[in-house]
Amino acid sequence: MLRNMFFYIKEAFLSTKKNGIMSFATIISLTATLIIVGMFLLISLNINLFLNEIESQLVAIAYLKDDISEEDINKLVQDTSELQGVKDVRYISKEEAFQRLREDLSEHEDMLAGIPENPLPASIEILVTETDFLEEIAFQLNQYKGIEEVNYGGQLTKNLILVFDFVRNTGLAIISLLIFISVLIMVSVIKISVHSRHEEIEIMSLVGATSWFIRWPFIIEGFLKGLFSSFLAVIVLIKGYLYYMEKIRIILPFLNISSDQIILIRIAVIIILSGVFIGIFGSMISLRKIRYEEL
Amino acid sequence: MIRMFHVFKTFPNKIHALWDVNIHIKKGEFVFLVGPTGAGKTTFLKLIYRGMLPSKGQVIVDGVNLARLKTSLVPYLRREIGVVFQDFKLLYDRNVFENVAFSLRVVGTKNAIIRQEVNNILNIIGLYHKKNTNPHLLSGGEQQKLCIARAVVSHPLILLTDEPTGNLDPETSWDIMKLLFKINIWGTTVIMASHDKLMVDKAQKRVVRIERGEVASDTQKGIYS
Numbered sequence: 001m002l003r004n005m006f007f008y009i010k011e012a013f014l015s016t017k018k019n020g021i022m023s024f025a026t027i028i029s030l031t032a033t034l035i036i037v038g039m040f041l042l043i044s045l046n047i048n049l050f051l052n053e054i055e056s057q058l059v060a061i062a063y064l065k066d067d068i069s070e071e072d073i074n075k076l077v078q079d080t081s082e083l084q085g086v087k088d089v090r091y092i093s094k095e096e097a098f099q100r101l102r103e104d105l106s107e108h109e110d111m112l113a114g115i116p117e118n119p120l121p122a123s124i125e126i127l128v129t130e131t132d133f134l135e136e137i138a139f140q141l142n143q144y145k146g147i148e149e150v151n152y153g154g155q156l157t158k159n160l161i162l163v164f165d166f167v168r169n170t171g172l173a174i175i176s177l178l179i180f181i182s183v184l185i186m187v188s189v190i191k192i193s194v195h196s197r198h199e200e201i202e203i204m205s206l207v208g209a210t211s212w213f214i215r216w217p218f219i220i221e222g223f224l225k226g227l228f229s230s231f232l233a234v235i236v237l238i239k240g241y242l243y244y245m246e247k248i249r250i251i252l253p254f255l256n257i258s259s260d261q262i263i264l265i266r267i268a269v270i271i272i273l274s275g276v277f278i279g280i281f282g283s284m285i286s287l288r289k290i291r292y293e294e295l
Numbered sequence: 296m297i298r299m300f301h302v303f304k305t306f307p308n309k310i311h312a313l314w315d316v317n318i319h320i321k322k323g324e325f326v327f328l329v330g331p332t333g334a335g336k337t338t339f340l341k342l343i344y345r346g347m348l349p350s351k352g353q354v355i356v357d358g359v360n361l362a363r364l365k366t367s368l369v370p371y372l373r374r375e376i377g378v379v380f381q382d383f384k385l386l387y388d389r390n391v392f393e394n395v396a397f398s399l400r401v402v403g404t405k406n407a408i409i410r411q412e413v414n415n416i417l418n419i420i421g422l423y424h425k426k427n428t429n430p431h432l433l434s435g436g437e438q439q440k441l442c443i444a445r446a447v448v449s450h451p452l453i454l455l456t457d458e459p460t461g462n463l464d465p466e467t468s469w470d471i472m473k474l475l476f477k478i479n480i481w482g483t484t485v486i487m488a489s490h491d492k493l494m495v496d497k498a499q500k501r502v503v504r505i506e507r508g509e510v511a512s513d514t515q516k517g518i519y520s
Contacts, residue, residue, distance in 0.1 A: 004403055018388070203384055206344070207398035207449070208374035211367070
């Protein structure tokens with residue numbers, strides 16, 4: 001078995017060398033495909049992160065009138081927490097709101113210097129489980145006398161989720177198409193490789209090589225090309241990603257871009273596995289049948 | 296060793312390559328297959344190593360009915376049959392040694408045995424001193440000998456040769472013939488398709504004549520026509 005494996009690998013390298021330009025073209029196109037696949041994976045990963053973040057921040061804010069009594073506030077908090085879809089209710093006093101503002105603007109404290117008294121209203125923050133409940137909750141809150149205004153990012157959030165879902169689904173479709181195309185490329189390249197070695201294959205079949213013995217070198221050839229291409233793609237992707245991530249961080253500092261190593265490694269593994277799969281699968285279908293006889 | 300019963304072979308374009316062929320070739324025989332080009336000699340050989348299946352009739356090789364042989368077992372039939380073609384079919388990206396070794400490698404023979412067997416057969420055909428040469432540097436006769444070496448290095452029961460002397464001068468041809476006789480004496484059944492009248496007449500072996508796909512004559516110690 002080991003002896004045969006050695007023979008297969010030798011033949012695979014021989015064939016790769018023999019079809020140098022074709023091999024080069026396959027590796028390039030496969031690498032390009034895998035890079036695009038990887039880019040979509042990275043984009044969709046970050047969209048997911050972003051979506052999770054805004055979904056965990058589904059908040060409606062009810063600003064209270066300044067003359068509301070403490071009793072009314074307590075009743076309001078109590079009533080609100082019993083509404084459907086409410087995860088949590090928090091009362092933010094005028095002082096607390098001002099404190100927060102001060103913290104947010106800590107680098108520009110001078111901006112607050114000219115303000116004589118606390119202009120901020122007290123509010124209650126309502127954490128909501130799903131966007132669908134936001135509208136109803138806002139409507140209910142507006143019925144209370146002590147409430148000045150209810151704010152929620154409902155429609156925007158909804159739209160964002162729709163857009164991102166669309167991007168994600170389109171990405172998935174494009175990835176499937178790309179993988180399909182790379183399998184086709186692999187199939188035609190291996191077919192050319194099979195054709196350029198038809199004499200060897202003919203002699204092999206004449207001297208009694210089994211069909212699997214004939215197939216193995218080609219499968220290994222596909223495997224090696226897939227492996228090599230995916231390594232190239234992973235290097236380009238990770239390098240490129242880390243580079244652009246830094247740039248984006250500077251331009252758009254509020255965006256939460258993942259640099260989690262475990263996730264990056266997982267994506268690298270996915271890319272390598274797809275490369276190897278495309279290589280092997282492409283070889284297998286171009287060699288479905290080894291013919292032993294003419295008609 | 297080889298039996299054919301009422302074998303017909305019709306190609307998809309309705310050409311009849313073989314028509315009701317019945318033959319019995321015993322173990323250890325040396326048989327010439329003669330007849331004009333296109334008479335069906337090559338088809339006859341292909342039926343024996345299952346390069347083709349007959350349209351009708353039975354081909355039995357070493358007790359095995361080829362029509363009933365599973366495709367997955369064809370390689371094991373081929374290991375018992377050596378085939379030599381007029382157009383050599385050598386691998387020009389490997390040297391002489393590797394060309395012969397190829398037929399042992401693909402059946403998973405150990406390296407030590409490959410070395411021993413290949414060197415042995417190269418000695419017999421007289422090409423041992425050229426074992427590291429690329430085959431395209433060999434003469435036609437040497438290339439043909441190399442093909443024979445590749446076909447017999449695994450000690451097959453049957454050797455099929457399709458016009459092995461077709462492109463060679465009479466002297467080289469006789470060289471090849473002597474080599475084939477030697478292989479025959481070791482016990483291998485040899486079938487040689489040929490229209491080399493000189494060789495056939497000189498050899499004094501069984502001659503089967505095929506004309507328009509039918510066995511026209513079958514004579515022991517026969518002559519070409």
